[in-house]
Amino acid sequence: MFTHYIFIFLTILALFSAVMVIASKKPIHSVLFLTLTFFCIAGHYILLNAQFLAVVHVIVYAGAIMVLFLFTVMLLNLNKEERSPKPLWVKIIAFVAGCMLALVLVGVFRGYDIKVATDPAITQIGLVKNLGKILYSEYLLPFEISSVLFLTAMVGATLLGKKEQI
Amino acid sequence: MAIIIIYKILLAAFILVMSLVVAMYSTLVERKVAGWFQDRHGPNRAGPWGLLQPLSDGIKLFFKEEFMPNSADKFLYILGPSLTMFIALLTSAVIPWGPEIEIAGMKYSLQVADINIGILYIFAILSIGVYGIMIGGWASNNKYALLGAVRASSQMISYELAMSLAIIAIVMMTGSLSMSEIVRQQQGFHWNIFYQPLGFLIFLICAFAETNRAPFDLPECETELVGGYHTEYSSMKLGFYLFAEYINMFISGAVMATLFLGGYHFPGLDKLGLSPNVFAFVSFMVFFTKITLFGFLFMWVRWTLPRFRYDQLMRLGWKNLIPMAILNVVVTGIVILINL
Numbered sequence: 191m192f193t194h195y196i197f198i199f200l201t202i203l204a205l206f207s208a209v210m211v212i213a214s215k216k217p218i219h220s221v222l223f224l225t226l227t228f229f230c231i232a233g234h235y236i237l238l239n240a241q242f243l244a245v246v247h248v249i250v251y252a253g254a255i256m257v258l259f260l261f262t263v264m265l266l267n268l269n270k271e272e273r274s275p276k277p278l279w280v281k282i283i284a285f286v287a288g289c290m291l292a293l294v295l296v297g298v299f300r301g302y303d304i305k306v307a308t309d310p311a312i313t314q315i316g317l318v319k320n321l322g323k324i325l326y327s328e329y330l331l332p333f334e335i336s337s338v339l340f341l342t343a344m345v346g347a348t349l350l351g352k353k354e355q356i
Numbered sequence: 357m358a359i360i361i362i363y364k365i366l367l368a369a370f371i372l373v374m375s376l377v378v379a380m381y382s383t384l385v386e387r388k389v390a391g392w393f394q395d396r397h398g399p400n401r402a403g404p405w406g407l408l409q410p411l412s413d414g415i416k417l418f419f420k421e422e423f424m425p426n427s428a429d430k431f432l433y434i435l436g437p438s439l440t441m442f443i444a445l446l447t448s449a450v451i452p453w454g455p456e457i458e459i460a461g462m463k464y465s466l467q468v469a470d471i472n473i474g475i476l477y478i479f480a481i482l483s484i485g486v487y488g489i490m491i492g493g494w495a496s497n498n499k500y501a502l503l504g505a506v507r508a509s510s511q512m513i514s515y516e517l518a519m520s521l522a523i524i525a526i527v528m529m530t531g532s533l534s535m536s537e538i539v540r541q542q543q544g545f546h547w548n549i550f551y552q553p554l555g556f557l558i559f560l561i562c563a564f565a566e567t568n569r570a571p572f573d574l575p576e577c578e579t580e581l582v583g584g585y586h587t588e589y590s591s592m593k594l595g596f597y598l599f600a601e602y603i604n605m606f607i608s609g610a611v612m613a614t615l616f617l618g619g620y621h622f623p624g625l626d627k628l629g630l631s632p633n634v635f636a637f638v639s640f641m642v643f644f645t646k647i648t649l650f651g652f653l654f655m656w657v658r659w660t661l662p663r664f665r666y667d668q669l670m671r672l673g674w675k676n677l678i679p680m681a682i683l684n685v686v687v688t689g690i691v692i693l694i695n696l
Contacts (some may be wrong), residue, residue, distance in 0.1 A: 218429075249479050257487070317472065318476075319472075
């Protein structure tokens with residue numbers, strides 16, 4: 191199966207770049223690896239026959255959010271090697287917290303039988319037509335409320351960004 | 357199945373070569389047009405009418421010394437121009453270049469990928485197009501390059517919004533996100549430009565900004581920034597940046613012709629009774645002519661209008677184009693509602 195090989199390739203690449211986000215020394219490399227991770231996830235969406243989700247994922251995450259990240263990192267120029275090493279107790283706490291998060295994540299899969307949802311080749315819900323119909327009929331209220339939420343966030347950001355007092 | 361894959365690969369290779377050749381000769385045409393506008397000859401030494409000029413320019417770029425700044429991030433420095441070139445070539449996959457052709461009784465579409473979200477695919481490519489410039493500008497470790505990259509990215513992000521809103525009006529009219537469906541509905545003389553003149557104008561202005569062409573070429577504004585994001589580049593890496601601009605011009609002309617000028621349709625052409633393959637060829641030539649007209653428009657504007665100031669650019673984008681585009685969407689919605 192050709193799609194099977196693509197799936198394996200994308201998964202390995204996604205995991206590798208996700209690890210490299212935290213492993214790479216330069217912040218700008220981290221941002222670029224995160225972008226690569228997002229592209230791999232978009233590829234997974236396409237394999238699940240969810241084209242709309244894949245493209246929107248690329249537009250929103252890779253195209254908008256990560257560009258802003260890149261922007262910020264470039265302008266702050268965090269590249270200087272003057273970061274002092276963190277004290278030991280911070281490292282220990284970070285390690286314990288990380289282990290606990292890993293425990294929770296593994297715990298989710300315990301006692302949960304993993305089902306294969308539907309054959310991705312058959313399910314059509316990810317196509318833009320079906321998704322739009324469901325969003326605008328069954329889930330109209332949550333959809334509208336979330337768009338109002340976005341509008342509020344935009345107005346709030348503009349208000350915070352304004353220099354003079356209102 | 358195998359034969360379709362082979363056909364698609366051949367088609368993609370053909371489109372790739374065509375984009376490169378067109379971009380190559382656009383450089384010559386640009387200089388000829390500039391010469392014409394400024395009442396001089398333009399390049400005419402290499403070959404008849406300077407036809408070999410692009411070739412010699414290319415050879416020169418390949419043999420120039422490769423220079424890399426000492427403090428540059430080596431990998432990203434090379435990644436920048438490569439990514440710009442790669443992303444510039446991606447868009448052509450969803451453009452319908454002509455009607456179906458017939459080979460040995462089988463019908464083949466002249467579109468590499470007829471995906472049902474073609475327009476969203478173009479949005480996606482648009483939104484990642486800024487990476488090449490940003491990475492290249494940052495990796496050169498030069499303040500002018502960084503400033504150029506920051507300018508380019510904020511400009512592209514700002515104009516992307518108005519551009520997308522202009523397309524949304526088209527999508528509302530067509531009821532489809534597929535490029536081939538949009539072209540099909542413009543058959544005859546039902547071109548979208550007559551129904552969406554404001555949308556076309558907004559899209560055209562944004563296309564100039566997205567391709568970083570004059571009057572919006574602030575990212576490479578030589579009077580302020582030396583050379584902008586490609587200040588530190590030399591040899592073919594610089595060539596890639598310059599070349600990608602011409603490819604972007606060609607592709608955005610193709611997108612505009614597809615969305616607003618009826619793609620490969622020309623009124624009366626389908627009534628001439630041509631055989632399918634001849635019809636496909638003539639349609640393709642019609643489409644190509646439309647793209648060429650847009651290419652000429654790009655050059656015409658470049659050699660006519662002075663450059664914008666940066667605050668003017670931002671004001672035009674955010675305070676004029678986006679409200680106009682939203683108004684366009686609302687009016688289109690009302691008209692559709694009444695006509696139902």
